[in-house]
Amino acid sequence: MKEVFDVIILGAGPAGCAAAIGLHGSGLKVALLDKSTFPRDKICGDAISPDVINQLGKLPIDLKEAFLGLEHTTVCNAVRFISADYSHADIKLYSEGISGYITPRLDFDAFMFAQAKRSDAVSPFLEVSVEHIACSKDEVEVKLKDGRTLHSHMILGADGAQSMVKRSLHQGEKPDRNHYCAGLRMYYEGVTGFSEDNAIELHFYKELLPGYFWIFPLPNGRANVGIGMLTSFIQKNRINLKQELLQIIKEHPNVADRFKDARPLENPQGFPLPLGSKKRRISGDRYLLLGDAASLINPLSGEGIANAVRSGRVAAEHLIEAFNKRRFDAAFNKKYDKEVYRRMWGELRLNYWVQRFMRNPSRSNWLVKHAITHPLVKELVMSGFDAKNIFKRATSR
Ligand SMILES: Cc1cc2nc3c(=O)[nH]c(=O)nc-3n(C[C@H](O)[C@H](O)[C@H](O)COP(=O)(O)OP(=O)(O)OC[C@H]3O[C@@H](n4cnc5c(N)ncnc54)[C@H](O)[C@@H]3O)c2cc1C
Numbered sequence: 001m002k003e004v005f006d007v008i009i010l011g012a013g014p015a016g017c018a019a020a021i022g023l024h025g026s027g028l029k030v031a032l033l034d035k036s037t038f039p040r041d042k043i044c045g046d047a048i049s050p051d052v053i054n055q056l057g058k059l060p061i062d063l064k065e066a067f068l069g070l071e072h073t074t075v076c077n078a079v080r081f082i083s084a085d086y087s088h089a090d091i092k093l094y095s096e097g098i099s100g101y102i103t104p105r106l107d108f109d110a111f112m113f114a115q116a117k118r119s120d121a122v123s124p125f126l127e128v129s130v131e132h133i134a135c136s137k138d139e140v141e142v143k144l145k146d147g148r149t150l151h152s153h154m155i156l157g158a159d160g161a162q163s164m165v166k167r168s169l170h171q172g173e174k175p176d177r178n179h180y181c182a183g184l185r186m187y188y189e190g191v192t193g194f195s196e197d198n199a200i201e202l203h204f205y206k207e208l209l210p211g212y213f214w215i216f217p218l219p220n221g222r223a224n225v226g227i228g229m230l231t232s233f234i235q236k237n238r239i240n241l242k243q244e245l246l247q248i249i250k251e252h253p254n255v256a257d258r259f260k261d262a263r264p265l266e267n268p269q270g271f272p273l274p275l276g277s278k279k280r281r282i283s284g285d286r287y288l289l290l291g292d293a294a295s296l297i298n299p300l301s302g303e304g305i306a307n308a309v310r311s312g313r314v315a316a317e318h319l320i321e322a323f324n325k326r327r328f329d330a331a332f333n334k335k336y337d338k339e340v341y342r343r344m345w346g347e348l349r350l351n352y353w354v355q356r357f358m359r360n361p362s363r364s365n366w367l368v369k370h371a372i373t374h375p376l377v378k379e380l381v382m383s384g385f386d387a388k389n390i391f392k393r394a395t396s397r
Helices: 016-024 049-058 065-068 105-116 165-169 231-236 241-251 305-325 330-357 362-374 375-384 387-393
Strands: 002-004 007-010 031-033 074-075 078-080 088-093 100-102 124-125 130-135 140-143 149-152 155-157 182-190 199-202 212-217 222-230 271-274 287-289
Touching: 007 016, 007 140, 016 031, 016 105, 016 155, 016 305, 031 149, 049 065, 049 100, 049 305, 065 105, 074 212, 078 362, 105 124, 130 165, 140 155, 155 165, 155 305, 165 287, 182 231, 182 241, 222 231, 222 241, 287 305, 287 330, 305 330, 330 362
Parallel strands: 002 149, 007 031, 007 155, 031 124, 078 199, 155 287
Antiparallel strands: 074 100, 078 088, 130 140, 140 149, 182 222, 182 271, 199 212, 212 222
């Protein structure tokens, strides 16, 4: 059976849903495909930065107020940086009426998908298994394993870190381990010792640099606990990340006590983080890559939801212009790359610089010590987190 659309979006995570919502009112016919159904889990730290809230308020269907009404959310008003010598710096996240949140992706992504279905542009296709994606001079063709075939003028690859759109259509880029991180998550209950303002905690211990251990408080006494480390470093030093994570929880002098009455709710769950620490080509003939498929994760904090939503917004704006001009070719789509990096590269580059600086334990100690007292250092450390600064910068992005 042949079905025809203007746009196919593969992946209904934050990037795909934001693009679908961005096309609300455009008059375009959009197929939104996902291999899962919602609610579904996604391995993540579950931190929703103030920048995500800012992005939700900029979509054609304003999602900010609806998000603030969600259950299963912790309001988080600070980020705590713990340095290699165990000293810490707390930096306020709450500013000008904006907070950060910690919301399990089970709930956040189901919320995004429910909102995307409200877009008049969208026809949802869930639990699909894609067999083949091909792109000719005249159209995109997506074959599903159940025998259906979808056709469109454009396809958006919003299908995450292991993007099939990227693998099928995007030639010539080899994965670069210096710009990838591996992450492990474990949900726990009964972890103690959180700050009163529900700070998300980033622990930069000597043995983990250039990576970190995190503990984020969730509602109902639960916590999201995890570890992230550069893939090149893991491979070079033959690190067993799962073992590192379990060892910190069990034995680390600055951590173990807080876990003595805690109970793991799952085994460590892993997933890659494609970091936005270098510029790449993120479009071609009849396709654009979004979110993790375009490697837009903040290389310091590991946060990628805000840029996933932002790239969805940029993609929707680009598509409206492309359909007006009937231009779907690689040369025209380069405008999308340019706009994505115009809005995101300044912050990604700055955060990459801080990430590289912090690879050395004494520098990481120095940064955390000066993060409270020195305005410039604070600006550097907090460039990925601070609500006030983000708000100032992000309102135009
Ligand atoms: C361990 C870890 C911790 C993280 N912590 C944070 C954090 O605390 N805060 C933060 O902001 N970011 C965090 N991130 C990054 C964040 O998870 C991603 O940047 C974000 O999910 C990107 O959104 P996306 O829509 O691009 O991709 P995804 O959220 O991965 O969504 C992709 C969608 O595509 C679907 N899909 C994939 N392949 C196919 C296919 N072949 N056919 C159909 N559908 C398909 C999937 O089912 C999924 O629904 C973390 C990542 C990891 C791995």
